[in-house]
Amino acid sequence: MTISSPLSFDVVIIGGGAAGLSAAVALGRARRSVVVLDGGEPRNAPASGVHNYLSQDGIRPSEMLRLGRAEAERYGARLRDSAAVSASKVKDGFTVTTAAGDTFTGRRLLIATGLVDELPDVPGVRERWGKSVLHCPYCHGWEVRDRAIGVLATSPKSVHQALMFRQWSENITLFLHGAPRPSDEETEQLLARGITLVEGRVESLEGPGDQLTSVRLEDGSTHQVDALVVAPVFTARIDLPAQLGVRLAPHPMGMGMQIETDAMGATSVPGVWAAGNVADLAGQVVTSADEGLRAVVSLNVDLVAEDTRDAVLAYRAAQAAAPVK
Incomplete structure (x- = not known):
């Protein structure tokens, strides 16, 4: 797809943790334009290390994020260190505005805002x-x-x-x-x-x-x-998805409310996917990364279908306008 503006992308990802960065890497490798908006408040920042992540056991959370951001940028993803504060549906996708005042548009939206531990x-x-x-x-x-x-x-x-x-x-x-x-x-x-x-x-x-x-x-x-x-209260960061009317559901183990998704991360709002702790309160880092990847596989298939429909319409119009020989 040809990007018409530096602030227009195939996908806007809200949240730059394991789920969001995993999604950004996969989308970049799929040659999609993507921007990751992150407020810089990772849930696991106080921890000394990430565990149960094959080949990365014990890595500091800050180091994992540094490496993940570098990987995403290597495949063309744009990173903005500013929290998304508002989102809305528009004709061709979604607009998202950050705390810094920048507005981004995306054909699709992935929410990976995580959760907050109430101690x-x-x-x-x-x-x-x-x-x-x-x-x-x-x-x-x-x-x-x-x-x-x-x-x-x-x-x-x-x-x-x-x-x-x-x-x-x-x-x-x-x-x-x-x-x-x-x-x-x-x-x-x-x-x-x-x-x-x-x-x-x-x-x-x-x-x-x-x-x-x-x-x-x-x-x-x-x-x-x-x-x-201790048993903290898990509070998903759902204020922004609530602006879009995304449906919520209780966690099956009674941990709190989370975004309702299907098996591939699609939410109740067409064009919006969710991954990580905002959609799975009990998820660990490795499962959040997996959910980010799984969501963008589904999301990209949806974009491919749209690209194909647009191409067919353009092809038909060109055929109809061609002079008869």
């Missing part, structure tokens, strides 16, 4: 998030194996979290933090696995820097732990 309001949690305050055993369990691990009961998933992390350590403490006691069946499971239950609300976390050495309760007692597991 428990306990002093010391946010400062240690991604270091010694964790939530995913597959992301961080190996790093805290055989250590003293606490679990803060902030959701119905807390018992499940305690039982999960027991696979990585025999020293697990479930801090009830004012939550109702687990059911008799759950209590039996916890005790059978050697998990300690502690009553009382947690007042603060203690330790130097981002390290954790103990949990202090409101009654003044302290409990030695090396890591604390």
Whole structure:
């Protein structure tokens, strides 16, 4: 397709994390013009490393983004470090305006805005998030194996979290933090696995820097732990897709609301796809990258069909206008 303006593209990607950059690389390799708009607030920025990503295990999130951006640019993708603040449907696609005041148009739109972790309001949690305050055993369990691990009961998933992390350590403490006691069946499971239950609300976390050495309760007692597991509220960044009328759906595990898509990432709005955590709250980095690729395979097929329809119409018009010999 011939681009009529430097700010017009085949595809505008909103969000420059694993899903968005994976999509940009694939689209660039497919010889599509693409721009990635990113506000620079990656969810996994506090983490020391990305895990469960074959051949990239332990890589720093910032380094993975640097490499991903370089790959996307190598195939012609344009990158703009400014968050998208508005989007609307127009005759030939979509317009997206950034916080910097630039407006981009795209024949198709891919939303990869991710999510925000809403953390428990306990002093010391946010400062240690991604270091010694964790939530995913597959992301961080190996790093805290055989250590003293606490679990803060902030959701119905807390018992499940305690039982999960027991696979990585025999020293697990479930801090009830004012939550109702687990059911008799759950209590039996916890005790059978050697998990300690502690009553009382947690007042603060203690330790130097981002390290954790103990949990202090409101009654003044302290409990030695090396890591604390919490269950954040996953809040998908859906304000912008909501402007387009994209349909939302609850996550099947009750984690919150996410963009509803089909198996290939297409949303309820024609021409709009979604990938990554905004469409899968439980997705990890590797699965988000896969979803970005899968979405643009479907998206590009849609563009090919449109290109073909336009070519056929032009061909017919040329044939009709040709002089009869």
